Amino acid sequence: xxxxxxxxxxxxxxxxxxxxxxxxxxxxxxxxxxxxxxxxxxxxxxxxxxxxxxxxxxxxxxxxxxxxxxxxxxxxxxxxxxxxxxxxxxxxxxxxxxxxxxxxxxxxxxxxxxxxxxxxxxxxxxxxxxxxxxxxxxxxxxxxxxxxxxxxxxxxxxxxxxxxxxxxxxxxxxxxxxxxxxxxxxxxxxxxxxxxxxxxxxxxxxxxxxxxxxxxxxxxxxxxxxxxxxxxxxxxxxxxxxxxxxxxxxxxxxxxxxxxxxxxxxxxxxxxxxxxxxxxxxxxxxxxxxxxxxxxxxxxxxxxxxxxxxxxxxx
Amino acid sequence: xxxxxxxxxxxxxxxxxxxxxxxxxxxxxxxxxxxxxxxxxxxxxxxxxxxxxxxxxxxxxxxxxxxxxxxxxxxxxxxxxxxxxxxxxxxxxxxxxxxxxxxxxxxxxxxxxxxxxxxxxxxxxxxxxxxxxxxxxxxxxxxxxxxxxxxxxxxxxxxxxxxxxxxxxxxxxxxxxxxxxxxxxxxxxxxxxxxxxxxxxxxxxxxxxxxxxxxxxxxxxxxxxxxxxxxxxxxxxxxxxxxxxxxxxxxxxxxxxxxxxxxxxxxxxxxxxxxxxxxxxxxxx
Numbered sequence: 001x002x003x004x005x006x007x008x009x010x011x012x013x014x015x016x017x018x019x020x021x022x023x024x025x026x027x028x029x030x031x032x033x034x035x036x037x038x039x040x041x042x043x044x045x046x047x048x049x050x051x052x053x054x055x056x057x058x059x060x061x062x063x064x065x066x067x068x069x070x071x072x073x074x075x076x077x078x079x080x081x082x083x084x085x086x087x088x089x090x091x092x093x094x095x096x097x098x099x100x101x102x103x104x105x106x107x108x109x110x111x112x113x114x115x116x117x118x119x120x121x122x123x124x125x126x127x128x129x130x131x132x133x134x135x136x137x138x139x140x141x142x143x144x145x146x147x148x149x150x151x152x153x154x155x156x157x158x159x160x161x162x163x164x165x166x167x168x169x170x171x172x173x174x175x176x177x178x179x180x181x182x183x184x185x186x187x188x189x190x191x192x193x194x195x196x197x198x199x200x201x202x203x204x205x206x207x208x209x210x211x212x213x214x215x216x217x218x219x220x221x222x223x224x225x226x227x228x229x230x231x232x233x234x235x236x237x238x239x240x241x242x243x244x245x246x247x248x249x250x251x252x253x254x255x256x257x258x259x260x261x262x263x264x265x266x267x268x269x270x271x272x273x274x275x276x277x278x279x280x281x282x283x284x285x286x287x288x289x290x291x292x293x294x295x296x297x298x299x300x301x302x303x304x305x306x307x308x309x310x311x312x313x314x315x
Numbered sequence: 316x317x318x319x320x321x322x323x324x325x326x327x328x329x330x331x332x333x334x335x336x337x338x339x340x341x342x343x344x345x346x347x348x349x350x351x352x353x354x355x356x357x358x359x360x361x362x363x364x365x366x367x368x369x370x371x372x373x374x375x376x377x378x379x380x381x382x383x384x385x386x387x388x389x390x391x392x393x394x395x396x397x398x399x400x401x402x403x404x405x406x407x408x409x410x411x412x413x414x415x416x417x418x419x420x421x422x423x424x425x426x427x428x429x430x431x432x433x434x435x436x437x438x439x440x441x442x443x444x445x446x447x448x449x450x451x452x453x454x455x456x457x458x459x460x461x462x463x464x465x466x467x468x469x470x471x472x473x474x475x476x477x478x479x480x481x482x483x484x485x486x487x488x489x490x491x492x493x494x495x496x497x498x499x500x501x502x503x504x505x506x507x508x509x510x511x512x513x514x515x516x517x518x519x520x521x522x523x524x525x526x527x528x529x530x531x532x533x534x535x536x537x538x539x540x541x542x543x544x545x546x547x548x549x550x551x552x553x554x555x556x557x558x559x560x561x562x563x564x565x566x567x568x569x570x571x572x573x574x575x576x577x578x579x580x581x582x583x584x585x586x587x588x589x590x591x592x593x594x595x596x597x598x599x600x
Binding site for chain 2: 030031032033034035037038040041042043044045047048049050051052053055056059108111112114115116120122126127128129130131132133135136137138139140141143144145146147148150152153155158161162187190195240244247248250251254255269272273276277282285286289290292293296297299300
């Protein structure tokens, strides 16, 4: 097979059709062997992902209490959701979290990755330090930060008191609780994107920079005209992972605020969990879960479309 | 490698001060909670609220750790978390590498369709299917067992991610190796286990790290499937302890130190593997 064919057949839209046709006659036993190798995964996928996904859709059209009969009620759950002020508040909080976290995360990760990708002195040391929170359990991280932001004994307020400021009750203030959760989530995860960016930046051929420098391009121009276009695939990957991750935020909310104060940090997954496993409204919670599913689905589709248009040098 | 890169890229003078200040500031912010955690974990209850705060407690109270271990079955949480994460990792590596090999190298009927189906579900949050899953597990009588925590991740999004990583890796291995073995009459199973798997060590290392970390940190699933205290994993047990101990910060911090330290020690020794493994998945995309 020529190189061109390999690239084509393994491009995004059509992974192997061409290759398969060519080699099909080689070995008939391969059909069986191939299926046997993927069988456990495919069976698990159907039973533990596809079936539950359909089941969740069905449940979202029912009134399904913990005990007793489930009742089909059509779009009633969705109608309730659309008219539920709590839902819109929760959705707003989720978007607030995402809108706060995602840009900060990507920008900070990139800012940290630029010097670290150049192997400056101490790069390994800083990289390790900034990656440590990624390795720390989210629950532990959230417990410790909850304590850092505690009103009386917390480190932050003690620090403020040293310079004569009375710190606020961070996690008990409806305006401050969400920013605190955003910042602690940022610190927890920025190291992961940073490491991905370091790897991408180190792949950019040095000749490109040299050529640009010889042509007299300035720092900013080099960054936006060479660095950014060269690492767009990684920017897209991290962007998607961070957005979807932030729509699923749960652990830090559960530990730090329990959705409070007065609902100001209650996010979508927290709401799903509360409705399903505290109030046992399985039907309504399933409809909420499907809203989350549809949002992720739309985002994934949008990403595929944008990728085609914007991402350079994808092989 | 490091030395040559250092020489080539050099160390341009301008702008470096800003870089170092930024790196230093972020590192300090990230290390503060760890220092504060260790410091508080060794304080007497009364000293937790003392102003100005003491960095090095006096007297140092090691008894906090003993007290935590008496209050909660920490060793059980630990054991549960470790063995669940290990089993999930073994299962994921086994089934993902098998499927990844087949998708990359065996031309079987329906291959591209099945692979695309798997791939398209990778982004589905498992919170979406948590409710039917809970009912399903209840039917099977698996609530309050570790089975859902072990089996669901292997075949869920984590497993699919594994298939993707392994397939990408196997695609990059020269075909000739395999063809030579086939001419010698090796079966697919033999090629997979004696040729492909040993070659895939770097990809497997990445997968191990990702899978172990995800399982170790998982909070949502244990919260749903486990109520029995003896069966809880570390994150769940700790969150329960948080609710119970209120503001006994010194005990909470001792528990946090114990939950964090072992993994951090492993990380320090395997640092290079870890970070490089993570970077690799980004580039393979």
